[in-house]
Amino acid sequence: MDHLTRSLLNTYTAQPLDRSAHGRKNPDWLAAQLAHPAAEYLVLDGHSVVTSERTLLVLTQAQFQALDVSATPMLLGLKKTDGTPVFSVNITEPASVLTTFPNIESPSLRTITRQIDPEVASMYSYATLLNHWHITTRFCTRCGTALEIKEGGSMQQCTNSACGHIEFPRINPAVIMRVTKGNKILLARQASWPEFKYSVLAGFVEVGETLEHAVEREVMEEVNIPVENINYHSSQPWPFPNSFMLGYTAEASSDAFELEQDDIEHALWLTAEELKTNMVEGTVLPPPDLSISYSLINDWFHAETGMTLNEFKSSLPQ
Ligand SMILES: [Zn+2]
Incomplete structure (x- = not known):
């Protein structure tokens, strides 16, 4: 058994998304993904995932556009199967924002992992890791100025033009x-x-x-x-x-x-x-x-x- 095969036996390793490293560098391409009619939005609440009626809440493009939230969606990638763009969006106090969805809860991914498909669990693992970084990294580590999200969320850059320092997700x-x-x-x-x-x-x-x-x-x-x-x-x-x-x-x-x-x-x-x-x-x-x-x-x-x-x-x- 090679190492990839062995790693794929571990939980949170069956990634269904292509991270689209090249595409996300192009603002026009990124805008097209954000406007994609079939785009999906995984809803997170800080370090937790968000469920409605005990099912993971994934918003359609129309449902996301109808929300009154300022949160920037992060592009996780495109589904390897059909190219659907998948974003994550962090919504704090989701029950007060997602009022049209019944029974909103914010469980830890850990508690529901065994009840969901392994590829879905891997996608949420990636989303929560990225979300953790965005929640905890908001200012430049070099000069303290606010950071700006770039490339759909896979990097952030210092908004002080004299600095311009780039931050990448930390693990x-x-x-x-x-x-x-x-x-x-x-x-x-x-x-x-x-x-x-x-x-x-x-x-x-x-x-x-x-x-x-x-x-x-x-x-x-x-x-x-x-x-x-x-x-x-x-x-x-x-x-x-x-x-x-x-x-x-x-x-x-x-x-x-x-x-x-x-x-x-x-x-x-x-x-x-x-x-x-x-x-x-x-x-x-x-x-x-x-x-x-x-x-x-x-x-x-x-x-x-x-x-x-x-x-x-x-x-x-x-
Ligand atoms: Zn800076």
């Missing part, structure tokens, strides 16, 4: 790694997590280091174990609020660990059979399949047992 890269030794996997939990929830180790990449050094450093900082055979696994955009997860695998050169930081409350080595026993007893709950941590643990679990974590979970009495 925070984080490494997340499955550490194994022989037939055992290292799982850990943070004190702030729900009881019995365990996952693999993770941490943000720091300035001036390689991804592989970040893996090495984080494992050392968190459990004081040297690792080797560090290999890339897959990646995942993570819109809560603006991370980019880079999955790795690594082998521990020792199984003796020492918790180094306050944020890791407990860690343990488990064989697949021991993990099963703990899952049956409810004493270790692996992460849900939204996050790349599930894929990292699941690949190992599948290789060891011939079944996926979800298959094993669903075989347990409820």
Whole structure:
């Protein structure tokens, strides 16, 4: 399996849109997309998505034009299937603006991801990441002047003509790694997590280091174990609020660990059979399949047992 195929098994990776990088540089082309009669507008409310009658609210061109909102629509891209332009629009207090739509709510994308199509979930993940950047980046980081949205929202430029600094969307890269030794996997939990929830180790990449050094450093900082055979696994955009997860695998050169930081409350080595026993007893709950941590643990679990974590979970009495 190549890395693209493996990444596409992670949630929020099945992107149905072409970002139209060349087209969006042309103001006439952009204006034509904004006027397109079939254009669609995904409605966001800050870091949340907007639903009407518990269905994601996507406005038609006519519905969007009828709204009294000043929000600038952001061009996400064109549908790969038929070229329909898809925009996102941020509407705060949507229930007071979208008065013609019944039962407006603003749930987190995380809570509804499993109920929607994977491509739709990926499109909303992209939209919420972009929206986060626009909400949090409104002034030039160089001179403090207001920024102007350019290229349909994929960049912003400082309006001070003496400056003209350009800002691009920012994401925070984080490494997340499955550490194994022989037939055992290292799982850990943070004190702030729900009881019995365990996952693999993770941490943000720091300035001036390689991804592989970040893996090495984080494992050392968190459990004081040297690792080797560090290999890339897959990646995942993570819109809560603006991370980019880079999955790795690594082998521990020792199984003796020492918790180094306050944020890791407990860690343990488990064989697949021991993990099963703990899952049956409810004493270790692996992460849900939204996050790349599930894929990292699941690949190992599948290789060891011939079944996926979800298959094993669903075989347990409820
Ligand atoms: Zn500036």
